Amino acid sequence: MNLLTQPVGPMHYLLVGAVLFVCGVICMTAKRNALGVLMGIELVLNGATLNFVAFGSRFLRGDSASSLGLDGQLMALFVIVLAAAEAAVALAIALNFYHTHATIDVDDASELKG
Amino acid sequence: MAEYLKTFLPESYAWLAYTAAAAVHVALLFVLAMMIVAVSNWAERKIAGRLQDRLGPTRVGGRFGWLQSVADGLKLLTKEDLVPAGADRFLFRLAPYLCFCASFSVYLALPMASGWVAQPMNVAVFFVLAVAGLEVLGVILAGYASGSKWSLFGGMREAAQVVSYEVPLALCAAIPVMVAGTMDLVEIGNRQAGGFWQWQIFHDPFTFLTFFVFLTCAVASVNRAPFDLAEAESELVAGFMTEYSGFRWSVFFMAEYASMFAVSVLGAILFFGGWNGPLPVASLLGLTCENHPLAGYLGGLLGLCNLLVKGYLGIIFMMWLRWTLPRLRIDQVMTVCLKYCIPLAAAMLLGAMLWCYALPGGLWAAVENFGG
Amino acid sequence: MSVAIQWHSLFFLLMALAACGAALAVVLSANVVRMAFWLVVSLGAVAGLFFLAGADLVGTLQLMVYVGGTLVLLVFGVMLTARQPFVDMRTAPTQWLVAALVGASLLAVLWQAALSVDRWAGRGQTLADRQAQAEPTAAPLGLALVGVRVDKPDQADPRLRDGMAGYLLPFEVISVHLVVVLIGAAHLARAKRRPTSPEPPQTPRTPE
């Protein structure tokens, strides 16, 4: 009940962000499906965005001093928009790879190995 | 409401008051949405019947078949709920509820009269558009999880169509937002109080034209004919709903009607004054909160009726379209969106922007200025 | 401070659990469509967290662009590349082990870092205090994007006060970047063959 009775601060957001970030990293390293890797990247980006919003939120901090203020939210906006662009390009690459290799297993993408 | 309930309860049970208040709000919204679904279902059958020179339902619940929706619901509830052998069972079962959640969450931010909104929101227009667009995820998952190629085609079509039509829809919604200067739906509605000449559709020629682009995109984004490609009966059997039966199918059905009404109400608030009638009857009669809380309540009720009528006009228009027009082909749907709707909406945005810059008061003010 | 439940905290807990649980499910599910589904849940819950942090514009944008656009695109990609329905590519146990080790150590570092600053815990204010400070963010954000910072009128540096602290340039850069990326993605996704039909029947799909 401790968590329920005390107000939420940026710390709590950071913890959630950390979990998302780590899940994303594991996805990126462990998944063999190119789209799985892409999903890992999305998770990582979201974990980071969460931190930006948490630090930028006056609502959480309660004090406006030394806060990121609106900059945090602006960063979050940019991350979201850029993630959309990144997903489009990554998907195009995955599709192209699929046409040439008939699979999207990233372990098969090894032509550039010496 | 929670504060009112709290007075009856000891301090340590304050949470009960909040929960009860929340439950009542949720129940109200849910009942509203379900009533809309039930009435729309009946109306669709009746209107289709009349358009096709037949009577439509006449048996259940009296001469006009008022209770047909109840009978339909009972039938669907008692039908067997099949899951195909090749389906991804988990996602297959979940997909209808995802659709349902998305289209009902829209009601969270839709005001039903001045101030009658579940969650007042600063970015309500944006929120409504965003949440309404989430319905597509349920459809895609349904199409994929069914393990049927027809369903897959339906899901793919829906994905392509809805993601494309969100762009012109958002552009069209941006124009009244810009004219009103706020994204708060309550505020937008209140700004159009007065009379029908204050409605935003009559603000300037650009908003007038925008409404028709908005109408096209709205019909397309809720997948109604002639844009009902995802469930194109003669091509894809029933698209993403092919493998669904019984209750799960009816959940999709409810989601469709709920989002139809939501988009109609959104259009009504953005362009047709929302809860403000064509003539300012409520303020003429003095039905405002300043006079008496009860009078304010009555005025709100009047506004609700206004909005419901406007929303239903939208729904009836969509039904009329559905039972009249043939279906477009997928490439033609995309052409309509990319080659016509988006450039038109963009041009309207530019035009409305210039108009707002040159004649800030809108057409009515411009006429008055000219006369004066 | 009363012992009554803080509703804000309760909802935060719900959303946080949904986000973390779904993120874990993304890691653990083998089927790529289920991964996409859990990702939707996770990102949706993150949008909820944004709302709870008072960032309603960012939350809505997350719902619209991320969940409604990017993820639809992703699921679309999954469908296009699923050779047989319900593909799963198993990862070797040793790779899982390495990934788990990396993840666990990273988590430990981040966890420690988050807990290390006491000021971040957010103790000491009531909800009422915070609600007094919360204000709509849509208009200031929009103004900041076109270069006017209404939230920082007391800038010491006059250059920053005159709009240099705004985000007009990044905004423009990102707009151009988006256009370039979308054209590039559309070009990349096309098959490298000359279509023989005079009018291609399908245009490549791009997100908004």
Next chain:
Amino acid sequence: MGLERVDPEPVECDVRTDEILVNMGPQHPSTHGVLRLVLRTDGEVVLEVTPHVGYLHRCAEKIGENLAARQWIPYTDRMDYLAGMNMNLGWALTVEKLLKLEVPERARHLRVLIVELNRIASHLMAAGSFGLDLGSFTPFMYCFREREKILDLFELACGARLTYSYITVGGLMADLPPGWLPKCEAFLKDFEPVIDELHAVLTSNAILIRRSAAVGVLSPEMAIDYGCTGPVLRGSGVAWDLRRHGDPWYTRMYDGYRFEVIAQTAGHYPQDRKYPPVPAVAVLGDSWHRFYVRMLEVVQSMGLVRQALERYGRCPAGIGEPLRLTQKLPKGEVYLETEATKGQMGFMVVSDGSAIPWRVRARSSSFCNLSVLPELCRGCLIGDIPAILGSLDIVLGEIDR
């Protein structure tokens, strides 16, 4: 003539994905019965269509070799069940030609009357279901409403609404009941404005035009090569109608009747009243033209019905004697094609001198019309398949027999 052939090369599409093999039918809503199409598609683009027939095979021809000639009439009803009268007529004329059996003048006009009414009913069904295939439900109901009125007339005449067995070898089963002629005239009068309605909701509907114009273009050469007949052939601009160009044994039934063969020759359709113009996007031989030909033929059939009504009324009583079941057929063989509603319906009878034919054969018009489907559908979109199939207007009962 400004014809465009469909590019026979498989269409290259932008975003290439896996080829999918899809089964369309035999339980698909728009395959007009139990047709099964196997589609090889790349996304929405159809690379190849293979029709599979035979789900409705009932050994009709073999049955005909074990029955007296007149007993086979009910089986012809069940071939093209949307135009039973035309099927009856085809078989009756074939056997009559073998027997050199003349029918009385009153029976001749009654046959024209009934057969053309059935043609209207069949074309209405084709037009309505074409609209339905393109997603427009309401015109289908309008077409059905008018068709019901024709079926009511048939019910009055012969007691049946679908499988009539009315026209028989040697004449007809019964003369018209009293009061039938005014009812038929009333129907024609009511029907006239409905045609304009149908033109408004179907023929000149912008979406329908865009869905069907330049879709499934069938060149006249290809139509002839594949043996396409009826409205499908005429939709490609070939003015060929067996009622005018057929066997004399058949064409003399229409002696003295005025009607136009509906086909776009020299750039325009024969028109005796105002119809919606041919849209600029339409290409001769596409789905829209096939549909349009049927709509115009309905009007021609109405004219024929009017003429037949008048002539029938002037004839003395006597509609012929049905052939006795024990009557021996003369030795020999006869093949006769008639202009049924879907195309040229041919019947062949070979007799060894007994009352029961030695060999019976039916040449299905829908079968030949369907055979061109793989050519028409190559490279189209999935949404075009119902449009093309609907414009071919096939009936599986006739294909599978």
